[in-house]
């Protein structure tokens with residue numbers, strides 16, 4: 169994903185929502201019953217842009233959109249989506265768990281100051297000199313977190 173757009177609050181643009189029929193199809197394909205709450209959360213998550221959300225952020229968006237849903241339900245739904253392969257869970261700094269709608273193996277920029285994650289375009293990072301895995305193990309994949317801070321202006 170390239171060309172991040174930010175709104176006035178500095179949030180990652182959500183992109184165009186998919187139609188309800190598409191969300192229903194996505195859930196059915198993942199063998200999840202399209203309940204009203206799954207549809208509401210799915211509509212926020214599954215847009216034409218990849219999204220990286222915490223349960224807290226998604227909960228705030230759902231409430232702002234008029235959905236009566238508890239943080240616990242949002243959390244449970246995100247984990248149902250994860251088990252169904254619709255989102256990937258990313259633990260970045262041990263305190264915050266992100267859910268990524270891009271489920272492919274990819275690396276991220278992380279803006280520490282505001283806890284924002286962005287995809288690093290595929291092919292723009294190369295990892296050299298990987299350690300030899302222990303006996304009986306193989307490397308599945310490497311995901312890199314490149315941490316960003318604001319550059320001083322000159």
Ligand SMILES: [Zn+2]
Pocket residue numbers: 218220268270274275276286287
């Ligand atoms: Zn990502």
